[in-house]
Amino acid sequence: MNTTIYDVAREAxxxxxxxxxxxxxxxxxxxxxxKKVLEAIERLGYRPNAVARGLASKKTTTVGVIIPDISSIxxxxxxxxxxxxxxxxxxxxxxxxxxxxxxxxIHLINTLLEKQVDGIVFMGSQITEDHVTEFKRSPVxxxxxxxxxxxxxxxxxxVDYQQAAFDAITHLIxxxxxxxxxxxxxxxxxxxxxxxFTGYRKAIEEAGLTFNENLVKIGDYTYDSGxxxxxxxxxxGEKPSAIFVATDEMALGVIHGAQxxxxxxxxDIEVIxxxxxxxxxxxxxxxxxxxxxxxxxGAVSMRLLTKYMNxxxxxxxxxVLPHRIELRQSTKS
Numbered sequence: 001m002n003t004t005i006y007d008v009a010r011e012a013x014x015x016x017x018x019x020x021x022x023x024x025x026x027x028x029x030x031x032x033x034x035k036k037v038l039e040a041i042e043r044l045g046y047r048p049n050a051v052a053r054g055l056a057s058k059k060t061t062t063v064g065v066i067i068p069d070i071s072s073i074x075x076x077x078x079x080x081x082x083x084x085x086x087x088x089x090x091x092x093x094x095x096x097x098x099x100x101x102x103x104x105x106i107h108l109i110n111t112l113l114e115k116q117v118d119g120i121v122f123m124g125s126q127i128t129e130d131h132v133t134e135f136k137r138s139p140v141x142x143x144x145x146x147x148x149x150x151x152x153x154x155x156x157x158x159v160d161y162q163q164a165a166f167d168a169i170t171h172l173i174x175x176x177x178x179x180x181x182x183x184x185x186x187x188x189x190x191x192x193x194x195x196x197f198t199g200y201r202k203a204i205e206e207a208g209l210t211f212n213e214n215l216v217k218i219g220d221y222t223y224d225s226g227x228x229x230x231x232x233x234x235x236x237g238e239k240p241s242a243i244f245v246a247t248d249e250m251a252l253g254v255i256h257g258a259q260x261x262x263x264x265x266x267x268d269i270e271v272i273x274x275x276x277x278x279x280x281x282x283x284x285x286x287x288x289x290x291x292x293x294x295x296x297x298g299a300v301s302m303r304l305l306t307k308y309m310n311x312x313x314x315x316x317x318x319x320v321l322p323h324r325i326e327l328r329q330s331t332k333s
Contacts, residue, residue: 003046012040023048062092063305064112064120068100073277074247074294075123078146081298082121089306091118100125109134109142119305121145121298125189127154141308145301146294147191148318155308155317157301159292161191164323165199165244168272168290171325172242173207175333177270180204181215181240183229183250192221192246196274200244214238219250226253227260234261242270242331248277251287255330271330285329292323 005023009016014037021029022037029037040046065082067075079095086093094112098105105124112120120142124131127149135142135154144156172180182200185192197216204211217232219225226245230253233239245251251273255265265271265285273280273289280287300319307314327333 003044005046005048007044008037008040008046011044012037059118060116061090062094062115062117063302064094064096064108064115064117066096066098066105066108066112066120066122066124068098068124070095070097073249073279074146074275077277077294078123078298081295081300082145082302083298085299085302085306089302091302091306098124102126102128102130106130106134109138113138113140119143119309121301121305123147125185125191127190141305143301143305143308146297150190152318155304155314157297157304157319157321158191159297159321159323161195162199162202164274164290164292165196165246166203167199167323167325168244168274169200169203170207172244172270172272172331173203173209175242175270175331177242178209179215179238179241180209181217181233181243183217183219183226183243183245183254185221185246186218192274196246212238215240219246219253221247221250223249223253223256226250226255227257228253230254230257230261234258240269242272245271245273248273248275248279248287248289251289251330252279252283255283255285255287265330266332270332272325273330276326280326280328283330288328288331289326290323291326293321296321 005016005019009019014033018033019037022034063086065079067079069075083093096108098108119140122142123145124147127147132149142154144154146158148156148158169180184197187193187197201211217229219229243254245254251271255271258265258269263269273287276289276291280289
């Protein structure tokens, strides 16, 4: 049977209240009594019941993290930032994989709330009205990481995706390109789809170039969809001279798809990705990409959540971190 606080109290010859004070770090315990209780805990192998302590304190020091795909390098790096700050502030993490499935995401939110978490960091793609309704109903704070809701009502941490895409396209235009393609996510996705596509189109039109919808291909963020997009470009007879890709993983597919068809990067096609994951330096040629501080997005999201959980003052609930372009070998300059 599990050792209880009653067993520890009896072993140490003290009250259960005294054991509770020792376990919770209350300084109002005599050193000799504390030593006696800690020795009893060690002998009996007692482990405090976090749920019971949470019911008493109304805090479980546990945070739920909902992530679309733990196998993704992007989300794994983001989760690492969350976990490091959680550890710093003495919170434990419950990590849930949602597979970017709306029903599963909403189910996970409610499951975590049933487990009495103190807060939730949510990562997803499309934030629907149903999501927002669940967020608003939540009795604990929720922070969005690397995504946001349409009305910006829910606290979030991101970069300016539209401006980042605009900067990438502007760089390619300044390099002399007029026939620039894009591989994007579904335009229902506010981050990897709509915002980046909007920045792409804005840069094209502000430069006085003609927007051509045939130069935009929709992927699903995977390597294979990057290869498929590259094949669609080449099979259509409208080969772009440069391509902006909404994620690094799809960009690797684009590069390999081009190489499989006998093309050279960057001599025949220049490629710029987005994220600056480790993949960008693993491929040859190495990938020019938009740098967004992935780890920092996770870390800042968790820190923002701790402020809400601890009732600290929050001056800005929508945080936008800086981005930049890292030029490597997949572009000529």
